[in-house]
Amino acid sequence: xxxxxxxxxxxxxxxxxxxxxxxxxxxxxxxxxxxxxxxxxxxxxxxxxxxxxxxxxxxxxxxxxxxxxxxxxxxxxxxxxxxxxxxxxxxxxxxxxxxxxxxxxxxxxxxxxxxxxxxxxxxxxxxxxxxxxxxxxxxxxxxxxxxxxxxxxxxxxxxxxxxxxxxxxxxxxxxxxxxxxxxxxxxxxxxxxxx
Numbered sequence: 001x002x003x004x005x006x007x008x009x010x011x012x013x014x015x016x017x018x019x020x021x022x023x024x025x026x027x028x029x030x031x032x033x034x035x036x037x038x039x040x041x042x043x044x045x046x047x048x049x050x051x052x053x054x055x056x057x058x059x060x061x062x063x064x065x066x067x068x069x070x071x072x073x074x075x076x077x078x079x080x081x082x083x084x085x086x087x088x089x090x091x092x093x094x095x096x097x098x099x100x101x102x103x104x105x106x107x108x109x110x111x112x113x114x115x116x117x118x119x120x121x122x123x124x125x126x127x128x129x130x131x132x133x134x135x136x137x138x139x140x141x142x143x144x145x146x147x148x149x150x151x152x153x154x155x156x157x158x159x160x161x162x163x164x165x166x167x168x169x170x171x172x173x174x175x176x177x178x179x180x181x182x183x184x185x186x187x188x189x190x191x192x193x194x195x
Contacts, residue, residue, distance in 0.1 A: 001132065001135050004126070004130050004132055004135045004136065004139070005135050005136075005138060005139040005142075006139065007126065007139070008122075008123065008126050008135070008136045008138075008139025008140050008143070009139040009140075009142050009143045009146075010143070011122050011126065011143075012119045012122050012123055012139065012140045012143035012144065013143035013146060013147060015118040015119050015122045016117075016118065016119040016143065016144065016147050022109075022110060022113065022148075023147060023148075023150075023151045024151070024178070024182055025076075025079075025109055025110075025113075025151075025179065025182055026038065026042060026106070026109075026110070026148045026151035026152050026155065027151040027152070027154055027155035027158070028155065028175050028178050028179060028182070029079075029102070029105065029106055029109060029152075029155065029175075030151065030152040030153070030154070030155025030156045030158075031155040031156075031158050031162065031171065031175060032083060032086070032171065032172070032175050033098070033101075033102035033105070033106070034098070034099065034102060034156070035152050035153060035155075035156035036099070037098075037099040037100070037101075037102035037103040037106065038102055038103070038106045038148075038152045038155075038156075039106075039145075039148070039149060039152055040103045040106070041102065041103035041104060041105065041106030041107035041108075041109075041110070042106050042107070042110055042145065042148040042152065043141075043145050043148070044103075044107055045106070045107045045108075045109075045110035045111040046110065046140075046141050046144035046145055046148065047141050048111060049110070049111060049115070049120060049144075050119075050120065050123050050137055050140040050141045050144060051137055052120075053119075053120035053121070053123040053124045053127070053140065054123055054124065054127040054133040054136055054137045054140070055133065056124075063115060063116050065190055065191055066191070068115050068116055068190050069187045069190040069191050071112055071113070071115065072112070072113040072115075072183065072186050072187055072190060073183060073187045074112065075108060075109060075111075075112030075113045075183070076109070076113065076179055076180065076182065076183025076184075076186065076187075077180075077183065078108060078112075079105055079108060079109045079179055080176045080179040080180050080183070082101075082105050083105075083172060083175050083176050083179065084172065084176045086172065109179075110148075113183075113186060119140065119143070119144060122140075123136055123137070123139075123140035126139075126140075
């Protein structure tokens, strides 16, 4: 069982780490929000997505490209809109809601995008092969959270440096622009390269 866990972890991590736009999306979110809520939202989204992959992986890989692209586009637009509307200066009463909102934005950005991607297909294939869905799920979630943690901590470090040198308005504009670009690239990748 330990070998299956590490096989899944390694396979999903390698499949997801190279050129994955959610890696960059998590970094962008972490540059705008604090890292712990991003990690929470990200971890829950990965748990659900990999659970679906392990349970119904074959169906996920056959979802219509247009449906996957539409859901992904709406997700990126929603996150970009949320960042756009976020005020540059926090009000005193907003400090209590910032972590919750950051976790929800992180969850949405990850949960509603890239269904049927290479990480999910890898997890689904390994679950079918080994017939130990819990172990495969744990390995896949571990790989995804590790990937996201790397991006979130990198983004968090960048956020601290940026806050010292750049106005919050510029950070917001750049974050929104990057999310829109990443969303467009993800949708194009889904429509062009899938199948």
